[in-house]
Amino acid sequence: MNQSKRYLDIVRDIRDMIRQEKIRPGDRIPSERELAETLQVGRSTIREALRSLELLGLIETRRGEGTFLADHRNHRLVEVLSTFILQDNQSQKDVRETRLMHELSAIQTICQSDSISQMGVWNSFRIRLLEEESEFQREDFVRELMVLSGNRLSLKIWFLLQQYSGSPYNGTVTEPEKEQLLNILAAIEQRQTDKAANEFKTWSDWLLKERMRNDS
Known part of the structure; x- marks a missing residue:
């Protein structure tokens, strides 16, 4: 393995x-x-x-x-989500939209908190992104957003949605993505909720398009 x-x-x-x-x-x-x-x-x-x-x-x-x-x-959460996803024809779209809702909500919570938005983790992420040899994992970044938002139920649901949507954040950040992530980090530190959310959604949409292009 x-x-x-x-x-x-x-x-x-x-x-x-x-x-x-x-x-x-x-x-x-x-x-x-x-x-x-x-x-x-x-x-x-x-x-x-x-x-x-x-x-x-x-x-x-x-x-x-x-x-x-x-x-x-x-703990019925797994079974409830499984049943929904297996029976709904629009499952992939619904899963992605629901996952994004949780991620954007986490960003909003973080931006509204002075203590969380000023944590050293954001600068640590920035340093790793700027290092030429660094292998910055997309999933590490998004998971940290979910954890720091402090909503345990949202985090549990997000873990499941990640799996049912084929782990969309797998892999390391590529050069074309770095500027997008740096913009997200800057907006979080400046507590610009709308900008951080919009930058994140742009990045998420870009990842989806790249994934579809690679699968075609």
Whole structure:
């Protein structure tokens, strides 16, 4: 397995393994170390995958005991979204629009907060974007927006929408995108909500067009 596989791919691998090994709700799942060895990826990637599964309510960590599969009957979000997506003919468009709504809402929340908009993470992103040899992951940037917005339910839904829309932010930022992302960062730091949202939407539309062009 390629070390560069993103954590959402690892999430799927972990869920497949849980099904294959018939792990039941309440059962302990393998440790970070065991999963890293089995899936042949770094522990940091495993940790990120487990974090997303925990945010979705699919696993729970008990201090000093380990990580356990949660009772899915208490977490219907996955099944509700799955049912909707499988039955609706306009699913891909709906998924993209709904995902974008959550992302733009996160940007609005961040811009309205003086403390969050002035956090050092934005300058850190800028430095990474400007480094010639840096491999800046699109998904890292968008996920940070969702996390910093502080809305846990929105974050849970976003993780799912990411998967159902084919992980649209996979890959590293290319040269043509850098200026767009730098504009988003500048607008966030200046607390220009409309500009940040518009720049983000422009970038998202550009990514969609590039993806469609590459698939054709």
